[in-house]
Amino acid sequence: MGKPYVSSSVIKRLPRYYRHLGELKAEGRVRISSVELAKRLGFTASQIRQDLNCFGGFGQQGYGYNIEQLHYEIGNILGFKLQKKTVLIGAGNLARAIALHMGFEAKGFQLIGIFDKKESLVGETVKGLPIRHIDTLDEFCREHFPTTAILCIPKDGVKSVAEQLIHLGVRGFWNFSHYDLLIDHPEVVVENVHLGDSLMRLSYKIADLENNG
Amino acid sequence: MGKPYVSSSVIKRLPRYYRHLGELKAEGRVRISSVELAKRLGFTASQIRQDLNCFGGFGQQGYGYNIEQLHYEIGNILGFKLQKKTVLIGAGNLARAIALHMGFEAKGFQLIGIFDKKESLVGETVKGLPIRHIDTLDEFCREHFPTTAILCIPKDGVKSVAEQLIHLGVRGFWNFSHYDLLIDHPEVVVENVHLGDSLMRLSYKIADLENNG
């Protein structure tokens, strides 16, 4: 197979396209030109056409793009068809928010287990799943083979649980801890969230407003 | 005043520098060269020196950078000295996680009020603050003048509450809703988080691993 490499600048914009096309579709719109889509998103039409042509010619000259089709294609490119069995590590407030409001199913993620080290939480139910004790993680993974893990635990525990999970076959991490998960295994991918960094950027913008703006 | 414009590529890296310098400081390290810092962060030394020189010469030839001083200076650049009175809109799981684990104080954010529309939550306490009914937001702001708001509510309510808050003097928004808050007022800044986009990028990386990797 081997799709040619697509730069991360392009990948970063795909979710934005996907979301906006979903909204247009919900509004009942059928087609859209790169010029109109650009206006709505604050991009240039050129950029949109370049981006999409990294993956194939989804448009039609003189017509534009079919919204439903393009939405579907971008979902494919983003890998939503692939079923990704997922475990959630941590069952605190953040973990619960993630479990409940992230629309996993539409993106191909299938939440199969929730784990915490706090005894008092074990047995409680979140989104229909029982919270399990973290000591049973090994056993659970050997039986159910999750490929993805979401880390909603304090930074101290992250490195060791990530290594444990890699041994158990996990290949993708969504890391919310205040810790840069850098992994040497080339067959493992990580998406670090770092909400703290986002808050710092907001702080900068506000301060910048005072100084200049 | 009017600092010269600094590109957002540079700003994006500042939190990373800040965090890492904080860790080095905690380890008791005193100085570091751009070469070593680059190795640790996976940047080039050139880039680090370029980035820092957007704001001034913090290093010393033949010596490198003083970790404590540089950490402090970057904190200043990021605007942590500025006191930012902040309200939290929404008191669900995500809002609570944010309130409890984000280290607001160290970044100059001062959480002064939490609001929700759910009657049953009113009076409950989060991080020592009572949850107030959203209908009292106006009154509260006219008395306490928050400058920053964190939006942890479903997308439907975001646009209207943001406009309300702008009228009440709020100038910075940290937006967690699944909605692109685009504001025409030039004196208002927004940091959109979009966790869903992050999950989509993870999905892409996992799928990409299957195809190529």
Place this chain on the structure above:
DNA sequence: TAGATTGTTAATCGATTAACAATC
């Protein structure tokens, strides 16, 4: 002083934008 390392200018690289021929 000699060695190290910055600050800064110049060279390279990649991403964005513009232009236009192809074609629906």
Place this chain on the structure above:
DNA sequence: TAGATTGTTAATCGATTAACAATC
């Protein structure tokens, strides 16, 4: 057919990297 709009190549712009003189 004429008009619209894509796909794609070429031009521009900005960000990253390399190089080196300044200097601690």
